[in-house]
Amino acid sequence: MRASQLYFPTLREPPSEAELISHKLLTKAGFIRRVAMGIYAYLPLGYRSLEKIARIVREEMNAICAQEIFMPALHPANLWEETKRWDECDEILFKLRDRQERPFCLGPTHEEVVTDLVRRDVHSYRQLPIILYQIQVKFRDEPRPRGGLMRAREFTMKDAYSFDKDEDGLEKSYQAMVRAYKRIFYRCGLRAIPVEAEAGVIGGTENLEFMVLSDSGEDKMLICSSCGYAANQERAERRKPFEEPINMYHQDTMLPLEKVFTPNRKTVAQVTDYLGVSAEKLVKTLIYIADGKPLAVLIRGDAELNESKLRRLLGVPNVRMADPDEIRGLTKADVGYSGPIGLSGVEMIADYDIAEMRNFVTGANEDDHHFINVNWGRDFEVTRFADLRFAKDGDGCPRCDSGLLHLRNCIEVGHVFKLGTKYSDSMNAKFVDEDGVERPFIMGCYGIGVSRILAAVVEVSHDEDGIIFPITVAPYELWMIPIDMNDDDIAGAAECLYSELIQAGVEAVIDDRDERPGVKFKDADLIGAPIQIIIGRTYKERGCIEVRLRRDKKPSLVSAKEALGHILQLRSTLYEELMPRD
Ligand code: ATP
Numbered sequence: 262m263r264a265s266q267l268y269f270p271t272l273r274e275p276p277s278e279a280e281l282i283s284h285k286l287l288t289k290a291g292f293i294r295r296v297a298m299g300i301y302a303y304l305p306l307g308y309r310s311l312e313k314i315a316r317i318v319r320e321e322m323n324a325i326c327a328q329e330i331f332m333p334a335l336h337p338a339n340l341w342e343e344t345k346r347w348d349e350c351d352e353i354l355f356k357l358r359d360r361q362e363r364p365f366c367l368g369p370t371h372e373e374v375v376t377d378l379v380r381r382d383v384h385s386y387r388q389l390p391i392i393l394y395q396i397q398v399k400f401r402d403e404p405r406p407r408g409g410l411m412r413a414r415e416f417t418m419k420d421a422y423s424f425d426k427d428e429d430g431l432e433k434s435y436q437a438m439v440r441a442y443k444r445i446f447y448r449c450g451l452r453a454i455p456v457e458a459e460a461g462v463i464g465g466t467e468n469l470e471f472m473v474l475s476d477s478g479e480d481k482m483l484i485c486s487s488c489g490y491a492a493n494q495e496r497a498e499r500r501k502p503f504e505e506p507i508n509m510y511h512q513d514t515m516l517p518l519e520k521v522f523t524p525n526r527k528t529v530a531q532v533t534d535y536l537g538v539s540a541e542k543l544v545k546t547l548i549y550i551a552d553g554k555p556l557a558v559l560i561r562g563d564a565e566l567n568e569s570k571l572r573r574l575l576g577v578p579n580v581r582m583a584d585p586d587e588i589r590g591l592t593k594a595d596v597g598y599s600g601p602i603g604l605s606g607v608e609m610i611a612d613y614d615i616a617e618m619r620n621f622v623t624g625a626n627e628d629d630h631h632f633i634n635v636n637w638g639r640d641f642e643v644t645r646f647a648d649l650r651f652a653k654d655g656d657g658c659p660r661c662d663s664g665l666l667h668l669r670n671c672i673e674v675g676h677v678f679k680l681g682t683k684y685s686d687s688m689n690a691k692f693v694d695e696d697g698v699e700r701p702f703i704m705g706c707y708g709i710g711v712s713r714i715l716a717a718v719v720e721v722s723h724d725e726d727g728i729i730f731p732i733t734v735a736p737y738e739l740w741m742i743p744i745d746m747n748d749d750d751i752a753g754a755a756e757c758l759y760s761e762l763i764q765a766g767v768e769a770v771i772d773d774r775d776e777r778p779g780v781k782f783k784d785a786d787l788i789g790a791p792i793q794i795i796i797g798r799t800y801k802e803r804g805c806i807e808v809r810l811r812r813d814k815k816p817s818l819v820s821a822k823e824a825l826g827h828i829l830q831l832r833s834t835l836y837e838e839l840m841p842r843d
């Protein structure tokens with residue numbers, strides 16, 4: 262491609278609203294343009310990169326015998342009503358009506374549509390397993406679309422769905438997918454870490470998120486520096502910080518229990534301010550209702566209860582916070598004055614942190630009053646200690662004896678779920694097994710943010726001059742800068758090498774514009790093709806062409822005759838670096 266013909270409107274300044282470096286650079290380099298909030302158009306360079314990512318995804322999906330299909334973006338409401346997600350996903354669904362007032366939505370994901378397809382045509386175990394995938398735009402009315410491709414309202418996803426006859430089959434499909442995902446991210450130049458995650462609205466049992474470490478990432482994960490355990494912050498467990506049975510308290514350090522007047526002080530901040538103690542000296546008593554029964558959950562004042570952990574611990578589906586009336590009924594006091602002392606007949610579950618606390622503050626189950634110098638074991642009994650709060654930096658790793666967890670920001674680039682029968686049950690999607698018995702399909706679903714990968718690559722691979730593309734994702738492999746096209750020697754040598762490169766199948770751009778060298782260098786660095794070729798002074802003086810990598814800019818000089826061979830060698834080395842060895 263000739264730069265003089267290439268449509269790549271680079272900008273001097275990034276858009277003022279851009280916060281993320283990927284948003285800034287992809288816009289500045291002429292890859293994308295914002296059409297509306299969270300909605301982007303790809304210009305030629307951006308679309309080439311997007312298609313390269315899609316190609317890698319396709320190759321790896323095809324390699325595990327997943328078959329490509331293409332489903333509609335427009336979904337009839339009735340399919341979403343079958344799974345109840347028409348209402349459940351109301352917030353993110355773009356809903357619309359046709360001329361006959363029939364309701365539709367723009368697909369944010371395709372479990373409903375694909376399950377409908379399969380239930381119509383697959384009836385026997387002999388037709389299983391099946392893995393179907395597509396690369397398609399998704400629509401989500403995200404509450405906080407973030408600059409650029411990272412969190413858009415229209416974005417490109419690869420979504421795959423597996424249908425198996427039993428759990429073993431699902432396990433095989435799931436593991437094949439996990440392996441394919443590792444290869445895909447590796448080939449895109451991303452080091453993605455599979456982390457345990459919560460299932461969220463998609464539902465299901467086991468699931469892994471693929472996370473790329475990046476300070477700009479919106480997600481948070483905890484990772485153990487010694488054994489590699491990794492989980493997102495919602496899911497991360499922590500090591501029990503004490504041995505059972507708990508030798509908890511030392512008589513000599515316990516101070517006499519005292520009730521104190523705390524007028525109108527209800528929140529942790531108000532109470533601790535008033536009493537002049539830190540939040541770590543206070544224990545919050547949260548009243549929950551689990552399957553209709555009240556229970557008290559004790560959490561240190563500076564920590565936050567992780568409701569998913571509570572749910573998992575209790576093992577019952579219906580767990581919710583008590584409302585103010587229920588709380589008054591139980592504690593005889595307003596929300597904010599609940600405490601463990603005197604709460605009879607209620608299960609008392611305390612976070613691990615509480616085990617190590619002495620002489621703390623709690624509500625007194627009486628309006629405008631708190632207790633100080635509270636000690637569990639002496640003043641009230643804990644039914645059980647458990648891991649109930651969000652894990653944080655420095656907590657002990659739950660999987661090894663000595664490692665500590667580190668909190669890191671990250672970008673979710675992919676997600677694999679074992680769905681089980683969640684959708685096949687609600688949509689009555691069944692097949693007949695070996696014994697002639699009708700069974701629901703055992704399903705899995707697997708997403709990759711194809712457009713988010715492009716943003717993630719830029720986030721982790723850039724410098725102050727612009728993008729540093731891995732060769733697999735770069736819009737062009739090579740960017741050639743003849744520093745003066747009006748110089749016949751230079752122009753001649755450049756044109757000659759350019760046609761050799763094209764002949765050899767190299768994706769090359771020759772910057773044949775009548776621009777100052779400074780402008781050409783700036784654009785080349787901004788756009789970030791991995792191999793740069795400079796034909797200028799050294800060619801005039803010594804007949805040498807300068808070859809350098811965008812990532813280190815160290816020039817090597819090669820004679821014009823050897824240039825092609827040298828470049829082809831370099832190019833294959835760059836691809837080899839990104840070949841997974843598994
Ligand atoms: P997130 O937690 O970031 O909102 P999600 O968990 O809702 O994402 P999934 O339903 O798991 O997303 O979608 C699969 C993949 O699609 C994600 O791993 C992510 O890479 C990508 N993705 C999801 N939402 C967006 C978005 N709004 N813009 C760009 N990519 C997205």
Ligand code: MG
Pocket residue numbers: 470673675676
């Ligand atoms: Mg996800």
